[in-house]
Amino acid sequence: MQLSETVEWGLHACLALAMLPDGARIPARALAEYHGIKPSYFSKAMQKLVAAGIVQSTEGRSGGLAMGKPAEDVSLLQIVMALEDHQVLFRCTEIRQKGPCAAASRHYRAPCNIARVMRKAEAEWRRVLAETSLAELRQSATAEPVPGVNEATQTWLAETGAVRGT
Amino acid sequence: MQLSETVEWGLHACLALAMLPDGARIPARALAEYHGIKPSYFSKAMQKLVAAGIVQSTEGRSGGLAMGKPAEDVSLLQIVMALEDHQVLFRCTEIRQKGPCAAASRHYRAPCNIARVMRKAEAEWRRVLAETSLAELRQSATAEPVPGVNEATQTWLAETGAVRGT
DNA sequence: GGATTCATACTCGGATATTCTATGTCCGAGTGCTGAGGG
DNA sequence: CCCTCAGCACTCGGACATAGAATATCCGAGTATGAATCC
Numbered sequence: 488m489q490l491s492e493t494v495e496w497g498l499h500a501c502l503a504l505a506m507l508p509d510g511a512r513i514p515a516r517a518l519a520e521y522h523g524i525k526p527s528y529f530s531k532a533m534q535k536l537v538a539a540g541i542v543q544s545t546e547g548r549s550g551g552l553a554m555g556k557p558a559e560d561v562s563l564l565q566i567v568m569a570l571e572d573h574q575v576l577f578r579c580t581e582i583r584q585k586g587p588c589a590a591a592s593r594h595y596r597a598p599c600n601i602a603r604v605m606r607k608a609e610a611e612w613r614r615v616l617a618e619t620s621l622a623e624l625r626q627s628a629t630a631e632p633v634p635g636v637n638e639a640t641q642t643w644l645a646e647t648g649a650v651r652g653t
Numbered sequence: 654m655q656l657s658e659t660v661e662w663g664l665h666a667c668l669a670l671a672m673l674p675d676g677a678r679i680p681a682r683a684l685a686e687y688h689g690i691k692p693s694y695f696s697k698a699m700q701k702l703v704a705a706g707i708v709q710s711t712e713g714r715s716g717g718l719a720m721g722k723p724a725e726d727v728s729l730l731q732i733v734m735a736l737e738d739h740q741v742l743f744r745c746t747e748i749r750q751k752g753p754c755a756a757a758s759r760h761y762r763a764p765c766n767i768a769r770v771m772r773k774a775e776a777e778w779r780r781v782l783a784e785t786s787l788a789e790l791r792q793s794a795t796a797e798p799v800p801g802v803n804e805a806t807q808t809w810l811a812e813t814g815a816v817r818g819t
Numbered sequence: 820g821g822a823t824t825c826a827t828a829c830t831c832g833g834a835t836a837t838t839c840t841a842t843g844t845c846c847g848a849g850t851g852c853t854g855a856g857g858g
Numbered sequence: 859c860c861c862t863c864a865g866c867a868c869t870c871g872g873a874c875a876t877a878g879a880a881t882a883t884c885c886g887a888g889t890a891t892g893a894a895t896c897c
Contacts, residue, residue, distance in 0.1 A: 635756045
C-alpha cells in the first residue's frame, strides 16, 4: 500500500520550483541532480505534473521546468493525486454481492458499510493534504532554513547555470 | 498506492466471523467460498490476522476460524495494519539530505516538513479507522440487513455444516 | 554594422527493459473425529 | 454395554510459481541559440 517513491520526489521538486524566482525555469536533469535522484525516471514523474498543469515545461535548448500556477493554488493533494493517477486507496469490489448467499443486485442500493468507513478515512487523509498548500511549505522552509543549505544552493545554481528565465 | 485486495477480504471475513454465535468457528475454505473468493490466497490473509491475534485458528478435522477477541475490541485499523504488515503510506527517505547542496546530517534535527504533513494526513486516516470497531459494523449490518441474505446465510451454513463449536 | 540563415547543442517526451511486490497455487505436518475391536 | 486404540479425513501453514506494477534506461522529435554569412 506504499505510495510511490515518485510522490516524495514530486513534492520536493515542486517545493524547489516554488522557491525559485518568478518565471525562472530549471532543466529536469538539474533538478534531479540537485536532489540526488537518477534523472531518467524522475522525468517521468515530472511529465505527470506537467500533464496536470502543476508544472510547466519549456522545450528547446534553454528549456526547463517551472511552476505552472502560483504556489498558493497548489495543494499537496493535487501533487499526490497527479502522481498516483487519481487512484483511490481502498477499492470496493462489492464482494458482498458475490458468493452463494448474495441477493439480487437491486437490493444493494445502500453503499457497503465497510467501504463507507474506508472512504471516510480516506476523505480525512485527503482533507489534510488539500488544506496544505505549496506556499505554506515554502513559508516554513524560508522561515526555518537548514544552516548553509540556501547559500550552497545559490552558489550551485550560479555555478551550474541551471536557472534560466527572468 | 492501492491497498491490497486482501484488506477488503479480511474486513468482510472478520465481519462475518463477528456475526457468528459466540465460540463458533468456520473453516477458512468455507469462509472464502461464502464470499466468492479463491480459498488458496485467502488463507494467506487469514494467517496474518491469526498472527495478530484478531482471529483464532483451530487445527484438526473439525477445525476452523473464529474471532480471537471480542468484536468491540477490534478496530478496522488493527485489521488493515495486520494485513498490510504495519507499513506506512508515505515513506520519507530524507532526500533533503542528499544532493550536492545538503548540509551535514547533524543539522537536520527538525523533521522534514513534507513528511510531517504526510504523516499528519496519515494519522487522520488512521484515526477514523481506529475509531470504528467491528462491533459497530456488526450493529449496522444487523440493523439494516439486505433482504434475504441473512436467511440464505443461515440455510447455507446449515446445509454445508460449515459452522462448528457451541 | 546589422539582418538572415543554418548547423548545433540541448531540451522534453515516449517506447523499451528490468526488478520488485502482490497474487495465485500447491502440498505437507498436525489434529480431532470415528469406527472397530476387545474387555 | 463401555473403553481403548488405530486409521483417517480434514484442517491450517508454509514453500513454490505467476502476473502486474513500479522502477530504471535509452533514444528520437523539436526548439532556442549562436556563429557564420551575406547585404
